[in-house]
Amino acid sequence: MARVLRRFAWLSVLALAPAWADPGRVADAAYGESLFHYYQDDHFTALTQMMAAQARARIPRDWAEAELLKGSLKLSYGLTDSAEAIFRRLLTDDVPAQVRDRAWYYLARLAFQRGRLDQAMAALTRMGSDLPPELRGRRQLLGALVLMEQGDYRAAAEALQPWQGLAEDEPYARYNLGIALIRSGHLEDGVATLERLNRNPAATAEAAALRDKANLAIAQALLAQQPERAKQALRRVRLHRPHATQALLGAGWAEVGARRYQDALLPWNELLRRPIDDPAVQEAWLAVPYVLSELGTRDQAAEAYRAAIDALEAETARIDQAMAAVERGELLDALRDLDPRGEQLPPPQALPGNAYLGQLLASHGFRRALKDFQDLESLQANLRYWRIQLDGYEQLHTASRQRLEAVQPVTLARLRALNAERVRTQREALLRRQPSAEALAALDRALADLDAGQEALLRAPDEARRRLDRLAEQIALARLRLDNVEPRLQQALERQRRLLDLRALQQLGARRDHLRAQIAQARFALAQLYDPAAERPQEQTP
Amino acid sequence: MKRLLLSLPLAGAAAATDQVIDPLVLDLEVQALKEEVFNLNRDLTLLREDLLFPADNQVAVYVSLDVGELFKLDSIKLTVDDRVVATHLYSERELAALRRGGVHRLWLGNLPSGEHRLVALFTGIGPHGRDYRRAADLVLAKGFGPQTVELKIADVERRLQPEFVVREWR
Numbered sequence: 001m002a003r004v005l006r007r008f009a010w011l012s013v014l015a016l017a018p019a020w021a022d023p024g025r026v027a028d029a030a031y032g033e034s035l036f037h038y039y040q041d042d043h044f045t046a047l048t049q050m051m052a053a054q055a056r057a058r059i060p061r062d063w064a065e066a067e068l069l070k071g072s073l074k075l076s077y078g079l080t081d082s083a084e085a086i087f088r089r090l091l092t093d094d095v096p097a098q099v100r101d102r103a104w105y106y107l108a109r110l111a112f113q114r115g116r117l118d119q120a121m122a123a124l125t126r127m128g129s130d131l132p133p134e135l136r137g138r139r140q141l142l143g144a145l146v147l148m149e150q151g152d153y154r155a156a157a158e159a160l161q162p163w164q165g166l167a168e169d170e171p172y173a174r175y176n177l178g179i180a181l182i183r184s185g186h187l188e189d190g191v192a193t194l195e196r197l198n199r200n201p202a203a204t205a206e207a208a209a210l211r212d213k214a215n216l217a218i219a220q221a222l223l224a225q226q227p228e229r230a231k232q233a234l235r236r237v238r239l240h241r242p243h244a245t246q247a248l249l250g251a252g253w254a255e256v257g258a259r260r261y262q263d264a265l266l267p268w269n270e271l272l273r274r275p276i277d278d279p280a281v282q283e284a285w286l287a288v289p290y291v292l293s294e295l296g297t298r299d300q301a302a303e304a305y306r307a308a309i310d311a312l313e314a315e316t317a318r319i320d321q322a323m324a325a326v327e328r329g330e331l332l333d334a335l336r337d338l339d340p341r342g343e344q345l346p347p348p349q350a351l352p353g354n355a356y357l358g359q360l361l362a363s364h365g366f367r368r369a370l371k372d373f374q375d376l377e378s379l380q381a382n383l384r385y386w387r388i389q390l391d392g393y394e395q396l397h398t399a400s401r402q403r404l405e406a407v408q409p410v411t412l413a414r415l416r417a418l419n420a421e422r423v424r425t426q427r428e429a430l431l432r433r434q435p436s437a438e439a440l441a442a443l444d445r446a447l448a449d450l451d452a453g454q455e456a457l458l459r460a461p462d463e464a465r466r467r468l469d470r471l472a473e474q475i476a477l478a479r480l481r482l483d484n485v486e487p488r489l490q491q492a493l494e495r496q497r498r499l500l501d502l503r504a505l506q507q508l509g510a511r512r513d514h515l516r517a518q519i520a521q522a523r524f525a526l527a528q529l530y531d532p533a534a535e536r537p538q539e540q541t542p
Numbered sequence: 543m544k545r546l547l548l549s550l551p552l553a554g555a556a557a558a559t560d561q562v563i564d565p566l567v568l569d570l571e572v573q574a575l576k577e578e579v580f581n582l583n584r585d586l587t588l589l590r591e592d593l594l595f596p597a598d599n600q601v602a603v604y605v606s607l608d609v610g611e612l613f614k615l616d617s618i619k620l621t622v623d624d625r626v627v628a629t630h631l632y633s634e635r636e637l638a639a640l641r642r643g644g645v646h647r648l649w650l651g652n653l654p655s656g657e658h659r660l661v662a663l664f665t666g667i668g669p670h671g672r673d674y675r676r677a678a679d680l681v682l683a684k685g686f687g688p689q690t691v692e693l694k695i696a697d698v699e700r701r702l703q704p705e706f707v708v709r710e711w712r
Contacts, residue, residue, distance in 0.1 A: 029602070032606060033645050036639045039638065040635050040638075048580070055584060055588060078573065375576060376576075386583070471592060492571055
């Protein structure tokens with residue numbers, strides 16, 4: 001449950017719009033340019049343009065909004081420490097209140113993600129009262145999540161009512177409210193709240209997935225006391241979606257809870273027709289013979305246990321193969337283009353051990369590590385681009401220097417042609433003829449222009465040379481920095497890849513161990529079925 | 543805080559050593575590396591600008607949209623002193639970014655000091671769904687230092703017509 005809640009919270013961090021979202025309000029073109037890329041989800045260009053513009057002091061008016069955007073961009077790259085430092089710098093009085101409120105919100109999010117719940121709540125309380133609906137809702141939702149993490153479900157439920165945010169965010173609030181009500185002992189209210197998610201057709205895949213989760217949560221809450229209602233909720237879970245097998249398994253257990261063993265076979269036999277790499281299906285392979293033995297059909301139960309043992313052993317071997325595929329690097333090949341912020345998974349056939357890794361792939365930790373891996377790969381590609389560019393810049397620089405050296409003699413020749421001395425001699429001659437004041441002034445102006453022109457021409461080659469020297473130094477320095485960072489980036493990439501592989505291997509290994517335990521359980525149950533000692537008391541019963 | 547240590551046989555030569563990966567340490571390393579690459583990327587961007595568009599000659603032309611309901615921008619052609627320097631066909635994604643307050647840099651180039659005539663030709667769909675073409679121009683007095691020009695499309699609600707403005711961005 002906490003995983004689901006955290007995931008929604010994580011998404012909300014990325015979706016928050018910058019402070020200035022109204023067109024026409026951008027004062028600095030450079031900030032607007034970053035926004036242009038940001039709004040197209042091109043975070044890399046947005047951040048690059050922003051940093052370059054700030055280095056040239058081109059964002060003097062929108063500086064606070066720009067810093068906020070930079071902080072959120074850094075956050076999207078997992079640079080939590082520097083993002084936090086940026087948000088903290090925005091908490092001063094000279095920052096517009098709407099920027100400061102967002103900075104507090106981001107700080108609350110960061111604290112929540114780091115498990116610092118008190119700190120998160122304190123940051124939320126620092127936000128002002130005049131908030132736009134989007135931010136108001138986000139604050140409300142995050143506040144409730146903090147309370148739920150603290151175990152205070154009653155306060156969380158109170159915090160979510162009434163909903164003050166955007167209508168499009170309300171389903172998440174309602175889902176969390178339903179959970180909070182159930183956990184705080186208000187079962188009926190909680191179930192009713194979750195059931196309201198079924199009223200309107202789900203417009204998006206995410207909304208439909210949320211509805212499936214709500215129905216599963218209803219079923220889990222009601223399974224023990226009201227199996228019939230639990231079954232109704234499970235029927236609403238879409239049959240060919242990821243939660244369908246859990247729903248079918250739960251439906252069978254609901255029948256067992258009501259002692260209708262025969263009815264439990266219906267959903268579970270449906271499960272046996274599905275791929276066995278799903279943990280719910282595996283459990284059904286053991287659940288079917290269990291129910292058969294409860295129904296007293298011993299031979300059928302024994303046959304079903306034998307079939308389960310064969311099926312589970314074959315699956316154990318497939319997990320071994322999947323682990324070998326992960327070792328060969330096939331997992332990251334399949335995940336390379338996956339959007340770690342999204343919901344979707346790669347096609348099952350492309351992913352070794354697909355069903356077992358679903359939960360891992362959905363986890364915040366794995367997605368974050370995957371995002372780091374993808375970021376490092378794209379940064380590496382970016383550095384390769386710059387290396388090629390630098391070659392071009394060097395050629396351009398060499399050509400500029402050659403042109404300068406070629407132009408310099410021409411410049412000097414023009415300088416000689418100016419021949420200011422000759423004009424001065426003419427001035428002396430003119431003075432002897434007592435010229436008009438206007439004529440003399442015009443000649444003096446011409447002389448001054450000549451002097452200035454001469455000086456500029458004298459300076460120009462040296463200035464150009466100094467500029468080219470400076471650029472040559474910068475190109476050489478950039479090449480050194482590239483040489484220095486590229487091997488470290490490659491090494492980090494390999495380690496990040498290995499970390500992801502190891503997490504997948506741990507998950508697969510744990511699943512294989514679980515399967516082995518299930519096989520042992522099946523063997524034990526099979527032995528018990530034919531254990532004469534187990535039968536003897538029945539035979540002796542008069 | 544719970545720390546997860548995973549034994550890691552690294553690929554290649556390092557595989558012989560019994561190295562371990564501490565996810566927290568790796569996370570810090572990756573964060574530091576990203577910062578380093580972003581800073582390098584910034585410096586390289588500035589280096590490119592200095593090399594290709596020296597400050598004294600630099601002119602940047604930006605496109606912005608104010609409301610933008612009376613005109614759906616399709617493309618812009620920019621000429622400087624009767625020479626076409628930029629054309630851009632706008633995607634839906636780009637238009638959405640402009641409507642939300644983003645600003646598109648249409649052209650970054652070099653112009654010597656002196657007067658230059660900039661002409662922007664806007665094409666798109668105007669009021670009542672009709673094809674719409676308008677030109678706007680500016681005589682730019684290029685001095686020393688970088689200069690910025692804005693091509694702004696705004697709605698004039700009073701006349702129910704779009705307005706196209708070319709002006710220096712200050």
